Amino acid sequence: MAFVYERDPQAIYRQSYATIEAEADLAALPQTLRPVAIRMIHACGMTDLPGNMAWRGDPIGAARQALAAGATILCDAQMVASGIIKRFFPSTDIRCDINAPGLADLAVKLGTTRSAAAVEMWRDVLAGSVAVIGNAPTALFHLIEMIESGGPKPAAIFGFPVGFVGAAESKDALIAADLGVPCLTLSGRRGGSAIAAAAINALSSEELRGNL
């Protein structure tokens, strides 16, 4: 049987975005967050995400400005880095330290997870960066603790850890903390690398121009 389905990538994007705009409550979000919410919803198939979106300041403006000035994107998980569309950010360094040499030893030394230890490895490059947590609650907690204890500040934080142990708590802590860093998160258990990468992809000029 030959199936009848849309095969044109542009048409697929247009139809997807139209469905999302029809079903999702985007009106509750600031204008700058709407295209980001659309892309996040597109990545997970769930139109009720806006009700869980939480933010401080203008993470989109801050991240776009930082990227335009050459900021690095720091990711906690290789899946997040893989999900960022490289041609959207042709001159941006996208870094993930989860497979860095010495990481396992550092994690043992710090008494924490490899994901949190990988965040510790960002200390020299964190200032002015765009930090993206798409997997580990411990990574987001460690990032908040580093900044609260006087460490360098990224330009913006996109915090989307997922799951059952510390995910909701770490995202609540991000919003509650007064870090002086614009941030975007998704309260509750949902999150993950696809949603995190989608939020970053939505920052690109290509995306904003509809040039997918």
Added chain:
Amino acid sequence: MAFVYERDPQAIYRQSYATIEAEADLAALPQTLRPVAIRMIHACGMTDLPGNMAWRGDPIGAARQALAAGATILCDAQMVASGIIKRFFPSTDIRCDINAPGLADLAVKLGTTRSAAAVEMWRDVLAGSVAVIGNAPTALFHLIEMIESGGPKPAAIFGFPVGFVGAAESKDALIAADLGVPCLTLSGRRGGSAIAAAAINALSSEELRGNL
């Protein structure tokens, strides 16, 4: 402020899995699918996944047998390949053709998406493989069409396209088709690379031994 949170990876897994077992309706699933459902839920934070899980035959047994015999894992998206834990499958070839040379031209020639064209590139290696679709409905539709038109059969199909245009339809088509290939899918809009990679990671002996 120093936060109080679980930092021990083994304890995090144990607590996560205990929460999932307490909240998710796993009893409706065959025994072989329960550890897979747990890992999929762990990856997305949503305990209601079992109600949308659909399958034909024994995809877990078929895939594990194929992997033990040296089967390749074929992924439609780089994020899926990135999410598969390499040390769980030390001697397995994990392949994704989305960045293959000539793919864009092939997509134009076939009048379809790059994701579907990448599946076409699997034709010589598809027989006996473990095929994983974690992103594109067009990729799953193309895979079904290839097999229905007499093409080679993988050992098992894990079909988790996500989104608003063709995702639910492609997954319904997978279950409705009588391909003679064991398969696992998630009906509706939800899916994506994290859930797909989680299903594959659950196939490993390491996972089954609880050796995370």
